[in-house]
Amino acid sequence: MNTFNTKKLIAKQAIIFSSTDSEISIHIFMEPFIYQDEIVSPIIRLDYIDLPSTKLRDLVGKSLTFTKGDLDGSIYLDSAHHPVDVVSLSFFLSRQNKLTILVKGMYDFEYEGLDGVANEAFVLKTFLSSCDVNED
Numbered sequence: 001m002n003t004f005n006t007k008k009l010i011a012k013q014a015i016i017f018s019s020t021d022s023e024i025s026i027h028i029f030m031e032p033f034i035y036q037d038e039i040v041s042p043i044i045r046l047d048y049i050d051l052p053s054t055k056l057r058d059l060v061g062k063s064l065t066f067t068k069g070d071l072d073g074s075i076y077l078d079s080a081h082h083p084v085d086v087v088s089l090s091f092f093l094s095r096q097n098k099l100t101i102l103v104k105g106m107y108d109f110e111y112e113g114l115d116g117v118a119n120e121a122f123v124l125k126t127f128l129s130s131c132d133v134n135e136d
Contacts, residue, residue, distance in 0.1 A: 004077070004115040006107065008033040009042070011126035014101050018054045018131070025049065026089075028103065028124060036078070044084050044103075044124075046073035056099045056130050059091040080112035091128065101128040 010031040017025045028044040049071060052058060065088045074081040086105040094100045103124045109117040 004035060004109075004117050006109075006117065006120050006122070008035070009075075009107075009122065009124075011103075011124040014103075014126050014128045016051075016054050016056075016128065016130040023048065024051050024054055026101070026128075028101075028126065030075075040077065042075050042077055044073055044075045046071060046084070046086060049089075054130055056128065059128075060093055060099060061091065063090040064088065075107065078114055080114070082114060083108040083111050094127070099128045100125060 008031075012029045012031045014026055014028045017027065025045065025047045026049060028046070030042045030044070032039055032041040034040075051064070052062060066086055068085055068087070071086040071089075073084040073086060075084055076082075084105055084107055086103060088102075088104045090102040092100055092102070103122075105122055107120050107122055110119050
C-alpha cells in the first residue's frame with residue numbers, strides 16, 4: 001500500500017463561485033498526482049463563505065479570520081470526503097498583478113481515516129479567479 005504524503009497537496013488555482021451573494025463558494029484545485037496507482041486531482045471545496053464581495057478588485061488587501069468550525073470544507077481523497085477547517089483567508093496582489101489567496105487551516109484526515117495520516121495544519125497559496133459575471 002502506498003502511504004499518502006500530504007506534501008502532494010499543492011494548490012494550482014482557486015475560483016470563486018456564487019449563485020447569490022449569500023451562497024459564495026471557493027474551490028481550490030490541486031496539482032494532479034499519483035496515489036494508489038491512479039491519477040487524482042483533488043479539490044478543496046469551501047461553501048457558504050461570508051465574503052465582502054465576489055468581485056476580485058474588492059477583495060485586494062482583505063483578510064478574514066474564522067474560529068474553529070466557522071468555515072468548513074472538504075477534500076475528496078481515497079473515496080471519502082475529508083473535512084477541512086479554515087482559520088484564515090487573505091487576498092493580495094502578486095508581482096504579476098494577479099489576485100492571490102492565502103488559505104490557512106487544518107486537514108482532518110482522522111475523521112474518515114486516510115492511510116493512517118493524522119490531522120495536519122496547512123498553508124496554501126494560489127491565484128484566485130471569479131465566475132461572477134454580474135456587472136454591478
